[in-house]
Structure formats: structure tokens, C-alpha cells
Amino acid sequence: xxxxxxxxxxxxxxxxxxxxxxxxxxxxxxxxxxxxxxxxxxxxxxxxxxxxxxxxxxxxxxxxxxxxxxxxxxxxxxxxxxxxxxxxxxxxxxxxxxxxxxxxxxxxxxxxxxxxxxxxxxxxxxxxxxxxxxxxxxxxxxxxxxxxxxxxxxxxxxxxxxxxxxxxxxxxxxxxxxxxxxxxxxxxxxxxxxxxxxxxxxxxxxxxxxxxxxxxxxxxxxxxxxxxxxxxxxxxx
Ligand code: C5P
Numbered sequence: 001x002x003x004x005x006x007x008x009x010x011x012x013x014x015x016x017x018x019x020x021x022x023x024x025x026x027x028x029x030x031x032x033x034x035x036x037x038x039x040x041x042x043x044x045x046x047x048x049x050x051x052x053x054x055x056x057x058x059x060x061x062x063x064x065x066x067x068x069x070x071x072x073x074x075x076x077x078x079x080x081x082x083x084x085x086x087x088x089x090x091x092x093x094x095x096x097x098x099x100x101x102x103x104x105x106x107x108x109x110x111x112x113x114x115x116x117x118x119x120x121x122x123x124x125x126x127x128x129x130x131x132x133x134x135x136x137x138x139x140x141x142x143x144x145x146x147x148x149x150x151x152x153x154x155x156x157x158x159x160x161x162x163x164x165x166x167x168x169x170x171x172x173x174x175x176x177x178x179x180x181x182x183x184x185x186x187x188x189x190x191x192x193x194x195x196x197x198x199x200x201x202x203x204x205x206x207x208x209x210x211x212x213x214x215x216x217x218x219x220x221x222x223x224x225x226x227x228x229x230x231x232x233x234x235x236x237x
Contacts, residue, residue: 002047002105003126004096005040005168006089009033009112010054010078017219021057023112025222028229031064032216035115040168041071043122046108048096052078052089083189083196087180093173103174106130109193110168113215115225122168125207129170134197136170137209138163166209169193175202 013022023033033051040049050073053061061075076092078085086109093107106129110117121137128135141162147155169192171179179196183189190196194204216222 001102001130003045003108004093004105005046005049005108005110006052006076006086006093007033007036007040007049007110007112008052008078008082008085008089009036010052010057010085010088011082011113012054013113015217016222018222021054021060022216023053024057024060027115027216027222027225028233032115033112034064034066036110036112036117037066037069037072039117039119040108040110040122041069043119043126045123045126047071048073050089050092050096051075051112052085054078081189082191083180083183086193087184090177090180094177103172103177105173106170107173107176108168108170111215113217114167114213115216116210116228117166117168117213118210121207121209121213125168125170125209128205128207129172132203132205133172133175134170134194134202135205135207136192136194137166137168137213138206139166139209139211139213140164163206165192165194166213166215167192171197175200 009023011022016022018025024031037049040046048071053075055077066072076089079088125135125137141164144159145157145162146153175197179200183196197204216225
């Protein structure tokens with residue numbers, strides 16, 4: 001069974017309010033997407049790492065000169081929505097020799113916007129998906145969650161049952177293909193990949209992640225990432 005990783009970096013990052021596309025914004029002098037590419041390539045179980053990049057950023061990506069990263073495959077052009085980028089990556093993997101068309105192979109999907117994921121956490125979620133078919137990293141919520149509509153609370157879910165979904169999320173190739181095809185046929189857009197599998201009614205295993213595997217979305221997240229490196233400069237790699 002082979003394991004391929006898709007690193008999603010095709011978003012514009014409009015909420016960041018930065019002149020560069022989010023994946024190319026420098027943190028500690030290094031483009032954001034490089035952190036994830038290097039971490040995933042360092043995980044022994046992963047056989048290849050496929051960057052999913054916006055078409056407009058391909059030249060910018062090539063200019064990074066990443067030939068030294070082991071296991072790095074050619075970039076794939078992403079789509080308008082995150083789910084379209086996953087579909088593009090999956091289509092490219094279908095032709096990829098590494099996966100050998102084995103439906104039991106695993107696909108690791110990771111947001112480039114999460115630079116701090118640890119190799120040990122990736123290994124844990126890969127092991128769970130190998131056993132169960134679908135697994136995601138997540139952390140329990142600290143706050144009480146409210147479901148809200150038109151400015152009013154409709155529901156307060158039991159906090160003990162609420163977790164924050166992270167990436168990587170890992171799936172058997174066949175299961176992910178089916179889940180994506182069904183969602184596309186139904187015109188449904190998921191906000192994470194596990195939701196596609198949930199819509200099939202298939203179980204998704206939760207693997208406790210690390211609280212600091214946070215997504216960089218807003219300008220303040222970028223500032224916090226810079227401070228983190230000031231405190232732990234070794235993470236700059
Ligand atoms: O925008 P957001 O931070 O939620 O995006 C999560 C991840 O999905 C980012 O790493 C982003 O680059 C990626 N993405 C993508 N294609 C899109 C939209 C988002 O690859 N069309």
C-alpha cells in the first residue's frame with residue numbers, strides 16, 4: 001500500500017490581506033508552503049508529496065527551486081474552491097505511478113496554511129487511516145460552541161463532543177474517490193474532506209492532534225507565527 005500526500009496551496013488567502021498569495025508569504029524568511037512540504041516529505045510512511053498550486057502561481061512556485069526536497073512530485077493546478085483543488089490533486093494521483101491504482105492506497109490531505117504540523121502527528125493519523133479507512137487530526141474545543149442563525153442561538157452542542165478538525169486528513173484512495181464523486185454529483189461543497197466521507201455514512205476516526213497545528217488565516221496569525229519563530233528559531237529549518 002502506498003501513501004501520497006496532497007499539500008493544498010491553491011487558495012488566494014484573501015483574508016490574510018497580504019500582497020503575496022498566502023502559500024508564498026514568508027515566515028522567518030521561508031515561504032509558508034515549504035514548511036508543510038518539508039515536514040510531509042520527512043515522514044517515513046509517505047511515498048510522494050504533491051503540491052497543489054494556483055495556475056497563476058506556477059512560475060512563482062518553480063522559482064522557489066525545490067528540487068532538493070525528497071519525494072516532491074510535479075505541481076498540480078488547483079481549482080476555484082478547496083474541494084476543486086482536492087479533486088484536481090486526486091485526478092493527478094490517479095495517473096501517478098506511486099499509487100499504482102491500488103484503491104487501498106492512502107491519500108494524505110494537508111492545508112499548506114498549517115505549517116506547524118509535527119511528523120509524529122502525521123504518522124499517527126496515517127496509521128489510524130490504514131486501520132480504519134478514514135482518520136483526521138483534531139483537538140477538543142476549549143470554548144462552548146453555539147450554532148447561530150440570523151444572530152440567534154439555535155443550539156448549544158455538548159462541548160464534550162465538540163472537536164476542532166485539523167489537517168492532515170487521511171483516506172483510502174477508493175473511499176475518497178467515491179466520496180468526492182458523490183458530493184460532486186449532488187452539487188455539495190464540504191468545508192473539510194472528512195465531511196465528504198461522512199456524507200457517505202462511512203466512519204471517520206479522530207486522532208488527537210497538537211493544539212499548535214493552527215491554520216494561518218488572518219494577519220494576526222502571521223504575526224503570531226513570526227513570534228513563535230522568535231521564541232523557537234530552530235523551527236525555521
Ligand atoms: O482558505 P483556507 O485557509 O480555508 O484554505 C485552506 C487551504 O486550502 C489552504 O492551504 C489553501 O491554499 C487551500 N485551498 C486550495 N484551493 C482553493 C482554496 C483553498 O488549495 N481553491
